Structure formats: C-alpha cells, structure tokens
Amino acid sequence: MALVDILGVKPIGDNNYESARNPQRMGNSANISFGGFTLGIAANVAHQDVPDNYRMYSMSGNFLGGALTDRKLFCTVRELRRTRTFITKSIEAFQKQDDGSERICLVTFVDFHVREPQSFMAYSSTPMREYASVENSTPVDQCKKSLVDRGLLSESLAETHAKLFSPLSDVFEIRYPPESVCGQNLQGMVKGLKTTQHHLPLASRTAADWVRCKSDIKTPGHQASTLAFLMDAAISFLPLTLDSIPLSDVGACSTLEFSLRLLTPDLDLNQWHLREWRTFAGEAARTFSESALWDSNGKMVASMTQTSILRPALVRAKM
Numbered sequence: 001m002a003l004v005d006i007l008g009v010k011p012i013g014d015n016n017y018e019s020a021r022n023p024q025r026m027g028n029s030a031n032i033s034f035g036g037f038t039l040g041i042a043a044n045v046a047h048q049d050v051p052d053n054y055r056m057y058s059m060s061g062n063f064l065g066g067a068l069t070d071r072k073l074f075c076t077v078r079e080l081r082r083t084r085t086f087i088t089k090s091i092e093a094f095q096k097q098d099d100g101s102e103r104i105c106l107v108t109f110v111d112f113h114v115r116e117p118q119s120f121m122a123y124s125s126t127p128m129r130e131y132a133s134v135e136n137s138t139p140v141d142q143c144k145k146s147l148v149d150r151g152l153l154s155e156s157l158a159e160t161h162a163k164l165f166s167p168l169s170d171v172f173e174i175r176y177p178p179e180s181v182c183g184q185n186l187q188g189m190v191k192g193l194k195t196t197q198h199h200l201p202l203a204s205r206t207a208a209d210w211v212r213c214k215s216d217i218k219t220p221g222h223q224a225s226t227l228a229f230l231m232d233a234a235i236s237f238l239p240l241t242l243d244s245i246p247l248s249d250v251g252a253c254s255t256l257e258f259s260l261r262l263l264t265p266d267l268d269l270n271q272w273h274l275r276e277w278r279t280f281a282g283e284a285a286r287t288f289s290e291s292a293l294w295d296s297n298g299k300m301v302a303s304m305t306q307t308s309i310l311r312p313a314l315v316r317a318k319m
Contacts, residue, residue: 002215003171003229004222007040009048009075017045019073026167026233032066034167035255036232038073038106042091043228045075046110047221054087054112055265056224061108062257071095073105080109087112115265124263124300127208127276127292129179134210134272134296137175143183152190161189168233175210181242182207182277187234188241195244205242207234208276213269223267230269231260231291231304238289239279239310252311256286264301272296285311 008020019041023033043059050056067073073093081088093106131137138146144161147153165187168174176183185193187207197205211230217223236255237247247253273296279289287310293302 001170003040003213003226004215004217006171007037007044007222007225007229009041009044011048012074015077017048017075017077019075022069022071023067023073024167025069026165031069033069034232035063035066035106036229038063038067038093039108039232039258039260040225040229041073042075042093042106042108043110043225044221045077045091046089046112047219047224048077050087050112050221052220053115055115055220055262056110057113057262057265058111058260059108059224059228060257060259061106063106063255064104066254067093067095067105074102085114113265124294124298125292126298126300127274127294128204128206128278131177131179131208131274131276134175134274137177137210138183140169140174140176140183143176144186147186147190152193153186157189158186161186171214172211172230173214177208177210180208181205182209182234185241185244188237188244188246191244191246191249193244197242198244202239202242202282203278203280206276206278207238207241208274210272211275212272217268217270220265220267223269224262226269227262227267227293227302228260230275231293231302232258232306233291234277235289235291235304235306236287236308236310238277238291239282239287241277242279249313250310251313252309254309256307256309258304258306260302260304262302264299267301268295273301282310285309 009017012018023037026034076092078090089110094102094104181195184195274294281288291304
C-alpha cells in the first residue's frame with residue numbers, strides 16, 4: 001500500500017478530520033504507533049485547503065502522548081493567519097478513549113510560504129562526512145544478512161528488526177553507505193560493536209542512509225506528509241545507535257518536541273536523497289538530535305530536530 005494512502009484523511013465536519021486508517025507501530029513492541037504516522041496525518045490535514053502556490057516550510061510542536069494502534073486519529077485544525085505571503089495553522093491530533101473522552105496526542109503549528117519569484121541568496125551546508133554513492137551503498141536486507149553470516153547478529157534479532165521496522169521498508173527503498181554507523185550495527189542491535197567511528201566522541205559520530213519512496217508522490221501536500229513521516233524515524237534512539245546500544249536496554253525513549261523545516265519548495269522524494277543523523281547533547285534524561293536531508297545534487301532540502309526522553313531501564317515515571 002502506498003504511503004499517501006496510509007496517511008490519508010477525510011473531512012468529518014468544519015475544521016475536523018479523521019485518519020483513513022489506524023496508525024501503525026514501528027520500533028516499538030507496545031500498542032503505540034510510530035510518531036511519524038501522527039506527523040504525516042497532521043501535515044496532510046494542514047494541506048487540505050492550501051492554494052497550489054504555497055509550500056509548507058515549517059512544522060513544529062510537541063508530542064503529548066503516544067497514539068494507540070487500535071483506533072483512528074482525529075485532527076482539529078485552526079487557521080491563524082492567511083496573507084498574500086504566509087499561511088499558519090494550528091492542529092491538534094487526538095484519539096477517542098474507551099470511556100468516551102478525548103486524549104490529545106500531538107499539537108503542532110504548520111507554516112506555509114508562497115513561492116517567491118526569486119532568491120537573493122542560495123546556499124547549502126554539506127553532510128558532516130563523505131559517504132559512498134547510492135550505487136555503492138547496501139540495501140538493509142543485505143546488511144542484515146552480512147551481519148548474520150559473520151556471526152555478529154542472531155537470526156532471531158534479524159527477524160525482530162524486520163518486524164519492528166517493516167512499515168519503513170514497506171514504503172521506502174533504503175541503502176546504507178559503508179561509512180554509516182547504522183549499517184554497521186543495524187541501528188544498535190549489534191550490541192557493543194566497535195564501529196569505524198567508535199574512536200570519536202558521540203556527538204561527532206553520524207549515521208546515514210540513501211532513501212527514496214517506492215510509490216509515486218504527485219502533490220506538494222503528499223510530498224510534505226511523506227517527509228514528515230520519514231524525518232521522524234530513528235531520531236529518538238539515535239544516541240543508542242551511535243553507541244551500539246539496543247533499544248531494549250533503556251527504560252523510555254520517545255520524542256518530546258520537534259521542529260521540521262523544509263528548505264526548498266521543490267521537494268521530490270521519488271528521487272534518491274541522503275539522510276544523515278547526528279546528536280548534539282544528552283543530559284537530564286533528555287537528548288537533542290537532528291536528521292538532515294540532501295538531494296542527489298548535494299543540496300540540503302530538509303532538517304528535523306528533536307528533544308527526546310531517554311531514561312535508564314530501572315527508572316519508571318509517568319509523563
């Protein structure tokens with residue numbers, strides 16, 4: 001099934017929408033969905049009545065609780081600004097509980113900017129290190145098989161990884177450059193592995209992949225909702241990946257707040273893009289990390305920064 005269908009929404013009244021499907025879990029064995037589903041649905045809702053000459057450039061907010069996978073998401077949208085240049089909306093995503101109450105999962109502000117006729121300056125940063133081309137990078141399944149064949153990863157852990165992250169591989173084609181930590185230790189599942197970056201401080205290590213959507217994306221709204229889904233993936237447990245620590249070793253790991261920025265009005269996720277993750281700081285049971293995206297010409301096109309909770313296994317606290 002195409003991701004644009006998975007992230008589909010339908011109107012159910014003035015300024016209210018319902019997700020076409022229940023959100024799905026990813027990277028979590030509990031009955032809690034992957035946050036990227038909620039972000040993607042909210043981004044889709046934000047685009048419902050936006051003119052074609054506007055493009056989303058910012059989406060920021062807070063996760064207030066994980067969405068359950070056994071029921072639909074609902075969104076209430078409020079337009080805060082509409083001018084000849086900008087549109088701003090606020091969106092609350094919530095689910096109905098068994099007792100009839102409503103529980104908010106996400107609050108976000110989404111900004112749109114009209115396509116300007118020209119730019120005064122055009123420039124871009126580059127990834128932290130050089131990575132192999134997409135042609136010289138390895139599909140995830142081949143990385144997994146190599147780790148099993150070398151005796152670094154058990155068959156059962158390989159199967160667990162496939163189950164946990166199948167929603168991502170179902171809709172995106174992903175390849176790991178050999179320089180990327182996440183390909184060397186399979187996102188930290190090879191516990192304690194000394195990667196080629198292990199001699200560096202944690203904040204100087206990076207993970208990266210080449211990624212493109214398997215299904216055709218036709219509209220700017222679908223491009224933006226697909227991007228929101230993609231860019232949320234793996235940031236919360238990135239410090240674990242960079243240090244070869246499996247997610248099962250911690251007590252709590254999830255996103256608290258986020259800021260997604262689109263740096264171009266001409267996003268095309270049907271083409272290969274290089275995504276690079278890095279983490280900046282961790283303390284007080286919180287981490288701050290980023291996922292950045294470049295097109296095949298080396299132009300930076302998007303950034304997602306997040307603050308996430310990261311607690312030791314023996315610490316339990318109510319959010």
